[in-house]
Amino acid sequence: MQTKNMNEKKIKNIFVQGPVMATFIADSIQKHSTKTEIGGHSIFLGQVRADLIGNKRVAAIEYSAYEEMALEKMHEIRESIFAKHHLTCMHVYQSLGKVEAGEISLFVFTSSPHRKQAIEACTEIVEKIKNELPVWGKEIFEDKTYQWKTNK
Amino acid sequence: MQTKNMNEKKIKNIFVQGPVMATFIADSIQKHSTKTEIGGHSIFLGQVRADLIGNKRVAAIEYSAYEEMALEKMHEIRESIFAKHHLTCMHVYQSLGKVEAGEISLFVFTSSPHRKQAIEACTEIVEKIKNELPVWGKEIFEDKTYQWKTNK
Amino acid sequence: MNVEIILFGQLKDIIGKSIINVNDVDNLADLQKILQQSYPALLNTKFVVAVDRKIVSGNIKLSNKNEIALLPPFSGG
Amino acid sequence: MNVEIILFGQLKDIIGKSIINVNDVDNLADLQKILQQSYPALLNTKFVVAVDRKIVSGNIKLSNKNEIALLPPFSGG
Numbered sequence: 001m002q003t004k005n006m007n008e009k010k011i012k013n014i015f016v017q018g019p020v021m022a023t024f025i026a027d028s029i030q031k032h033s034t035k036t037e038i039g040g041h042s043i044f045l046g047q048v049r050a051d052l053i054g055n056k057r058v059a060a061i062e063y064s065a066y067e068e069m070a071l072e073k074m075h076e077i078r079e080s081i082f083a084k085h086h087l088t089c090m091h092v093y094q095s096l097g098k099v100e101a102g103e104i105s106l107f108v109f110t111s112s113p114h115r116k117q118a119i120e121a122c123t124e125i126v127e128k129i130k131n132e133l134p135v136w137g138k139e140i141f142e143d144k145t146y147q148w149k150t151n152k
Numbered sequence: 153m154q155t156k157n158m159n160e161k162k163i164k165n166i167f168v169q170g171p172v173m174a175t176f177i178a179d180s181i182q183k184h185s186t187k188t189e190i191g192g193h194s195i196f197l198g199q200v201r202a203d204l205i206g207n208k209r210v211a212a213i214e215y216s217a218y219e220e221m222a223l224e225k226m227h228e229i230r231e232s233i234f235a236k237h238h239l240t241c242m243h244v245y246q247s248l249g250k251v252e253a254g255e256i257s258l259f260v261f262t263s264s265p266h267r268k269q270a271i272e273a274c275t276e277i278v279e280k281i282k283n284e285l286p287v288w289g290k291e292i293f294e295d296k297t298y299q300w301k302t303n304k
Numbered sequence: 305m306n307v308e309i310i311l312f313g314q315l316k317d318i319i320g321k322s323i324i325n326v327n328d329v330d331n332l333a334d335l336q337k338i339l340q341q342s343y344p345a346l347l348n349t350k351f352v353v354a355v356d357r358k359i360v361s362g363n364i365k366l367s368n369k370n371e372i373a374l375l376p377p378f379s380g381g
Numbered sequence: 382m383n384v385e386i387i388l389f390g391q392l393k394d395i396i397g398k399s400i401i402n403v404n405d406v407d408n409l410a411d412l413q414k415i416l417q418q419s420y421p422a423l424l425n426t427k428f429v430v431a432v433d434r435k436i437v438s439g440n441i442k443l444s445n446k447n448e449i450a451l452l453p454p455f456s457g458g
Contacts, residue, residue: 026178033254036202043195046381050188066312069357102185106381119275135380136313148314149379198458218389221434258458287457288390300391301456
């Protein structure tokens, strides 16, 4: 059990309740000004779209997750990304709960001495998050009915 | 001359004096919350590295540009990017003057209904900026001597 | 043996619960069969099974010490 | 004909000015020759020529209405 506890210690939380705020993103960027080996940051932000589905407009997405499994999977993804790309750091935040159309539900942030590594890693992380993390979005229409989202 | 004036009107400024601030980036992100057709934003930030060159440490980069030509070129790049990718919007900010190590000198921001378009466009814009814009960086060492930067 | 199964996403809607109990099962193939008999709606639903937080396939042994979950297609991000 | 030439980046350091004037020149080939004679340091320096804010190559006609600039390798971003 000792080993298990040690591994769990390294597992970072990625979940935030509700939308990711622009001020949170700014703080996260600002914190990197002391890491003067960084030459490029790549950021991806997922924003909730007010899609028209049939004749109904999406007003919000409500996110839920199998949190423990998602964090373990994210830990694996993190280790594979650091093994493959020369990154200085990597941060991921995924919303849980309700995120209104126009708000941000995913924030992926990679930094590296040289731009190519940061950009490639960021793109790869986003694809892995969409395909491999047990997270579900419920599209809530303006009339309060809903449907379950499907990722492309 | 009428035609020329009309073209000039559409040319957006990209230059900011000194570093791009994290709060400026946050404001820029926040403004997109009303554009509810957006599903993904891709951001690239160039940060000044405190490189060790020989035995001297880079303390800052001082940027200068052939501004008129750079803005015309950026306008061309913008038009080619919008012709190629389905983007909702695109913003570019390049520092002029002194930017200290750890501060941000380039901010590229693309938004699209779907992530792939935003990511591809952002990466392409960054490469074009580095290769095609008449902008020069002077690496100023801690001892106030300097050398002209070369892009890889 | 009695195993507890955690449901996520639209599976909670389809089955109407977030946890179900299945009796007399000790492998994944049997579990799938029992689930489809008890909840025919699952036949029309795509999902994968996670055992102890890993997606599994094929027929594996199950015990009541395993954490078993049914996961519909992911749609985070 | 007298043309004015704008210098950028390290070329300002090498030549020691940000604008130079060249006399009796009406095409790009002649201009390049005169520049290298007057400023031998340019022989060891990479640069391109922009006429009216476009990079040009080959031999083109120049007039004093053109905006002529020498641009060392770019290093923005």
